[in-house]
Every structure is written in C-alpha cells, then in structure tokens.
C-alpha cells in the first residue's frame with residue numbers, strides 16, 4: 001500500500017450557491033470558522049504530552065484562535081493523540097458522532113496513521129481513517145509542538161478553502177465506516193446517534209450511505225432507553241452499634 | 242422625550258453593550274494570556290467565535306425549554322442594558338431604577354437553569370446547582386451594597402445617583418464616600434463574574450464546564466453573547482455606583498474596562514473554593530464589610 005492510499009477521499013460539497021452575495025457570505029463564515037477552532041483532545045496515547053507545550057506560553061495555540069474545550073458538543077476538532085486501542089476507539093467514535101458539524105478529526109502520532117510501534121498488538125486499531133473520516137494526520141513519534149501547529153495551520157487553510165469536508169464523507173459513505181467498525185466490535189455494535197437520519201436531515205444521503213452493514217445494524221439495533229437513576233441508600237455501618 | 246428617540250436608545254444601548262462587551266472579553270483573555278506569558282487571541286477573536294458557533298450546521302437542541310432558557314439568558318441582560326445609563330443616553334433608567342435592575346440581572350441565571358435542566362446531563366445539573374448556590378451567596382452582599390448606595394444617595398434612581406457623584410469631582414464618588422461598600426461590591430463582583438476562586442460551577446476538568454456541557458452551536462454562541470453582556474453590565478453597574486458613572490465616553494470606557502479587568506488580574510492568584518466554602522466566605526467577609534459600610538451610611 002502506498003502513501004497515496006492513506007488520506008481519505010474528499011467528498012465534493014453538495015451545497016452549490018448561485019447567489020454571488022451568498023458566496024461572499026459563505027466565504028466570510030468559512031474565514032471565521034478557520035479562525036476559531038475549539039479542540040477536544042482525546043488523549044489516548046503518549047502524543048498527548050505534546051499538547052500542553054503547544055497550548056502554553058512557548059507556542060501558544062490561542063494566538064491562532066485554537067482553544068481547548070471539554071465536551072464534544074462544544075468542539076470543532078477531535079484530536080486523537082496516539083494509539084487507539086479497540087476499547088478506546090469505541091469511545092472515540094461515540095464522541096465523534098456527538099460533535100456538531102462541521103467537525104474535523106486530526107490524528108496526531110504515527111500510531112494513528114498505521115499502528116506505529118503497536119503494529120503487532122492485537123488490541124490496537126491500526127488505521128484511524130478506516131473508522132472515522134480523518135482530515136489530517138500529523139506523523140511523528142511523537143510530533144513536536146511545531147509540527148502540531150503546522151498541522152493546525154494546514155487545517156485552517158483547508159477550512160478557508162472549503163476543502164476540509166471529511167465530515168461529509170462520514171455521512172456519504174457511512175456503510176463503509178460502519179462495516180469497519182463492525183469488523184472490529186462485532187455485529188451488535190451500535191451508537192446512540194442515528195447517523196442515517198442525520199444524513200437525511202443534512203441532505204447528505206449518498207449511494208454508499210446505506211448498504212449491507214447498515215442493514216445489519218438495523219437488524220441488531222435495540223431502541224435506546226433512558227437510564228434510570230438508582231439511588232440505593234444502604235444503611236450506613238455504624239461503629240456505635 | 243419623543244418616542245422615536247426613546248426607541249432609538251432602546252435599540253442602540255444593547256447593541257453598544259454587545260460590542261463593548263466583546264471588547265471586554267478580548268481584554269480579559271489578553272490579560273490572562275499576558276499573565277501566562279502568552280501572546281493571546283487576535284483582535285477579532287470574540288467575533289470569530291460567536292459567528293462560527295452560529296454557523297454550525299448541526300444545532301442539537303434538547304427541546305423548547307432549552308431554547309427559551311438561552312433566550313431568557315440573553316433577554317435578561319438586554320433588558321438590563323436599557324436600565325443602565327451611559328453618557329448621552331438614559332434609556333428607561335429614570336423609570337426603572339436600581340431594584341428593577343437587580344431583578345433583571347438575576348433572570349439570566351434562572352433562564353440558564355431552566356435550559357440546562359432540560360438537557361438532562363448530570364454534569365450540567367451539578368454545575369447549575371452550584372451556580373445558583375453561588376448566586377445565593379454573592380447576592381447577599383450585592384443587595385446590601387445596592388441598598389447602601391441607594392440609601393446614601395436617598396434615591397434608587399441610577400441617573401440621580403450618578404449625578405450626585407459627579408457634582409463634586411472625585412471627592413463625591415461612591416468609592417470615596419463609602420469605601421467599605423465599594424470593597425464589598427468588588428468582592429461580590431468577583432463572584433458575579435465567576436472568576437477564581439469562585440469558579441467551581443464551571444470546573445472544566447471535573448464537571449466538563451458544568452452548565453455549558455450540553456451546549457453546542459448556537460446555544461454556546463448565545464452563552465458567549467451573554468458573557469459579553471454580563472461583563473458590560475457588571476462593569477457599568479459598578480462604575481455607576483462607585484466611580485461616578487461616565488462624564489463622557491472616554492472616561493466611561495476607561496472606567497468600565499478597568500473595573501472588569503480587576504477580577505481577571507487577580508484571578509490566577511487563587512486556588513478554587515468549594516461551594517460550601519464559597520457560601521461561607523461570601524456570607525462572612527463581604528457581608529460583614531457591607532453591613533459595616535451600611536452602618537456608616539445609616540449613622
């Protein structure tokens with residue numbers, strides 16, 4: 001497999017505006033989007049250790065408008081910083097699906113590109129972009145803060161040009177991603193987010209959104225139930241008895 | 242006053258408050274960055290953030306109350322801005338007065354509580370219960386301070402309070418006349434703006450920003466706008482009560498920016514208070530100072 005196979009296919013933007021003023025407005029919004037990026041760092045591996053220096057006084061990501069955020073609802077970028085074990089990957093996917101679009105995934109560290117030094121491990125997911133649409137990889141074991149910031153600048157340029165559309169790919173080719181996820185997690189794998197309904201809602205239903213894997217999901221899907229809050233008040237053990 | 246004139250003021254005052262508030266957000270972030278020896282965000286960062294959040298394609302709403310909550314949070318402050326006199330514009334400050342203003346500044350927290358409640362996220366519920374407890378704590382000295390200044394000026398009308406302070410230069414400022422009340426007000430301000438050590442209800446690493454945990458897209462954008470208004474309201478209110486309001490726009494802006502910069506400039510000195518310690522602190526020191534100040538005023 002050559003290096004060309006690694007980046008995900010970029011889906012063309014389905015929105016075509018004909019109004020020239022609309023295009024100016026879109027461009028302005030894309031400019032704002034590229035200048036304000038909230039990151040959710042999912043610190044899975046050793047690569048996370050390079051983020052504090054990238055954020056604090058030496059390299060200062062905030063001057064690029066990049067801020068850390070703590071909940072997926074608020075974030076724009078999902079930073080996966082290092083190897084993802086099978087167990088972790090489930091959480092990463094759950095987190096990713098809860099983020100509001102447009103959303104971007106950045107794989108930091110060689111381990112997210114191809115498994116890195118965990119290539120032979122039975123518990124590590126090798127290529128992140130098999131399971132999630134990755135916008136950008138920052139390779140290195142681990143990449144220095146300069147590299148992280150250079151990667152961020154690349155992403156910023158892509159957003160400004162309107163080419164950072166990997167999140168659309170997740171909707172357009174959901175069957176592909178779901179298939180890979182099922183291969184790893186078993187066929188009963190399901191997440192609380194109804195991706196197909198969302199794809200319909202955003203007009204992103206492609207030819208490959210539904211297929212054999214989504215059919216399998218539909219067969220095994222259990223309806224979500226609200227969690228009940230159980231406060232079992234056990235009797236306190238008292239010393240004075 | 243002609244009604245078109247009034248209408249213009251009612252529209253202009255919140256609008257200006259928003260832009261000044263964005264400047265304040267930028268100032269605070271810059272101060273924080275400078276204290277940490279960073280460069281800090283670019284000039285238009287608050288604007289980029291707000292526009293980006295509103296331009297999100299996915300807007301996950303948790304229901305009607307969630308949306309109304311955000312509207313209340315912003316609306317309360319928009320109403321408060323029209324009650325705060327600025328140089329050249331009084332809005333409805335003559336008719337409203339301090340008591341209405343104090344009510345209006347409480348609406349946003351309650352709206353937020355409603356909205357967060359519907360999100361049904363346990364982190365959010367913990368956060369908002371802490372935020373309301375904190376409100377209960379800092380509102381006691383705040384109300385005492387408001388009462389004290391109103392009693393000293395023999396009026397609850399902000400326009401008159403400001404006019405009284407401007408009559409005799411700095412010597413007639415609330416800060417000089419009632420320094421104890423001003424100090425208590427400053428402490429309450431720190432809690433009101435949720436700066437350290439009183440920021441346990443946000444606690445990003447523990448309860449994932451508490452009330453904001455389920456807010457994404459335009460909801461978070463709404464809260465960012467609310468923050469602009471909140472800073473502006475706090476700054477202008479303190480300036481009107483203690484620093485003689487604004488004689489002209491230049492002194493006015495200098496004063497309100499200085500006021501909101503104080504909590505941020507000292508924020509990083511403190512570790513965080515737990516909720517019960519926070520209540521204990523506010524009901525002890527600022528309340529004590531405010532009561533003492535009040536005794537001087539009543540004497």
Ligand code: SF4
Nearest residue numbers: 045082109110111141
């Ligand atoms: S690439 Fe190296 S530093 Fe990064 S997660 Fe893998 S082993 Fe750790």
